[in-house]
Amino acid sequence: MEQQQRAPAAVHAEGIVKRFGPTVALDGVRLTVRPGESHALVGRNGAGKSTLVSVLTGLHRPDAGEVTFGGEPAPPFGDTSAWQSKVACVYQKSMVVPDLTVAENLFLNDYGVRGSGSGARRLISWRGLRRQARDLLAGYGVDVDPDARAKDLPVEQRQFVEIARALSFGARLIILDEPTAQLDARGIQRLFDKLRELRGQGVAFLFISHHLQEVYELCTAVTVYRDARHVLTAPVAELSKAELVTAMTGESAGTVTAWHAARAEATDAPDPAAEPVLKAEALALDGEFEPLDLAVRPGEVLGLAGAAASGNTALGETLAGMRTATSGRISVRGRTVKPGSVPHALDAGIGYIPEDRHRQGLVLDRSVAENATLTVTGRLGPWGTVLPSRTREFARAMIESLDIKTQGPEQPVSxxxxxxxxxxxxxxxxxxxxxxxxxxxxxxxVDVKSKDSLLGVVRRVADEGSAAVIVSDELDDLRVCDRVLALFHGRVVASFGSGWNDRELVAAMEGVGERE
Known part of the structure; x- marks a missing residue:
């Protein structure tokens, strides 16, 4: 470890400036990641993290400043192969080709073609390709079948394949951009274990995450950006979570989470005797969750906690009409909701926030106004027409109510x-x-401040007399709930009031602390 500290930095960026028109995306920032180090880069959305990643991977040329890898200047802009030998980025959305095998993904565009001369027959040795893939994976301790289709692998194994591919080009710096967003707790632990092994081989990681607990679990150092500027770099062990949040937001932790305290002091708790707004009776979906009953009352936020395979996501999608229940009944204010029908769920009074905003939640090339009004087009003009003026008026009201930072209703949501x-x-x-x-x-x-704002909106919906359900394995998401049900392998294994502690809830979600 001492030798790694004396070696040149895996990457050093100094005085990096990047502008896009009048917008300053990076304002003289710096970053240093040492060999064998897991270094976190955190900050609110818009802080400059993504732009820095683009600079460090050769996608954007900085307007000022310099980048070095191992003490040597960064490759010329546009020399893709040279950049691949220095750095690689594993994104939140997997970049492997799903229908190709692991071996084919590892050697994509470099299949070891045989033959010589312009008229020679050019053949690929698939057996040799698989052998090389097996040797490469074994060299980095990755236990993945080279013949498996990438789409059949768990998310963390697809990430292992991407990391192995990057290392095969010679890169000793791997950027991980929200790598745990689609992983359950076990997948995260397997990923972290592998990263620790590779750190021991001198591989450096730049870890970008909105989950601060993961920063403390994995990383040794952290750099904070705010408003396109460098705020601090410090050893993780010397920085409290409150100090880290303050650096990210410019506000004290108490201010950022003030709405939590306001809810805790409220005296108008949900009435347990009130008629439920949302009710599920003997609801079940084969292969996902067993028959269960739910009742969410006016003013209540119910949490459905669980890891990826717990059934909580399938339950939430069934309540919203995205999936058709095998058996059981859903009702809203006494009205039965047609199973598996999103339009009927909407008409019955169910609002839905999907898990994947890019795939299910937004039409990215359309405007803020168009996206915000997709479910109410019938109310924006007479006889089925949509009047642009009404669309803009409705959107402006939503922009103001939710404090959406935008140039206006016509800005593309992308x-x-x-x-x-x-x-x-x-x-x-x-x-x-x-x-x-x-x-x-x-x-x-999303970033810390947006997280509190979004959860505050959910809380407000309930406080105004409706009901809300949050489906998540994120503890911060669940703190806003009046009641939390923990699911494990399709069953409700525990129920918690608002006073739950982290250890009990996590144990229940992991199936090691079941209680009725």
């Missing part, structure tokens, strides 16, 4: 930060004034 994109998804879910709001991992991939 131009917003992740947190503000998610607020547009929430705006669409609230457009019809739902009686029950179903939110699946509503804060995935």
């Amino acid at each position: 131009g917003l930060s992740g947190g503000n994109q998610q607020k547009v998804v929430v705006a669409r879910a609230l457009a019809r004034g739902p009686s029950a709001l179903i939110a699946l991992r509503p804060t995935a991939g």
Whole structure:
């Protein structure tokens, strides 16, 4: 370890400036990652993290400043193979080709073609390709079948394949951009174990995450950016979570989470005797969750906690009409909801915030106004017409209500930060004034301040007399709930009031602390 500390930095960036028109995306920032180090880069959406990644991977040329790898200047801009030998990025969305095998992905565009001369027959040795893939994976301790299709692998194994591919080019710096967003607790642990092994081989990792607990679990150092500037770099062990949040937001932790305290002091707790707004009776979906009963009352936020295979996501999607239950009944204010029908669920008063905002929540090339009003087009003009003026008026009201940072209703939603994109998804879910709001991992991939804002909106929906359900394995998401049900392998294994502690809830979600 001492030798690694004396070696040149895996990457050193100094005085990096990057502008996009009048927007300053990076304002003289710096970053140093040492060999064998897991270094966290954190900050709110818009802080400059993604732009720095683009500079460090050769996708964007900085307007000022310099980048070095191992003490040597960065490769010339545009020399893709040279950049691949220095650095690689594993993104939140897997970049492997799903229908190709592991071996084919590892050697994509480099299949060891045989033959010589312009007229020679050019053949690929598939047996040799698989052998090389097996040797490469074994060299990095990755236990993956080279013949397996990438789409059949668990998420963390696809990430292992991407990391192995990057290392095979000679890269000793791997950037991990929200790598745990689609992993359950076990997958995260397996990923972290592998990263620790590779660190022992001198591989450096730049870890980008909104999950601060993961920073403390994995990383030795952390750098904070705010408003395109460098704020601090410090050893993780010397920085408290409150100090880290303050550095990220410019506000004290108490201010950022003030709405939690306000809810805790409220005296108008949900009435347990009130008629449920949202009710599920003997609801079941074969292969996902066993028959269960739910009742969510006016003013209540119910949490459905569980890891990826717990059945909580399938349950949330069934409540929203995205899946058809095998048996059972769902009702909203006494009205039965047609199984597996999103339009009927909407008409019955169910609002839905999907888990994947890019795939299910937004039309990225359309405007903020168009996205926010997708569920209410019938109310924006007479006889089925949509009047642009009404669309803009409705959107402006939602923009103001949810504090969406945008240039205006006509801005394409693709131009917003992740947190503000998610607020547009929430705006669409609230457009019809739902009686029950179903939110699946509503804060995935957003920054600390946006997270509190989004959860505050969910809390407000309930406080105004509706019901809300949050489906998540994120503890911060669940703190806003009045009641939390923990699911494990399709069964409700524990129920908690608002006073739960982290250890009990995590144990229940992992199936090691079941209680009735």
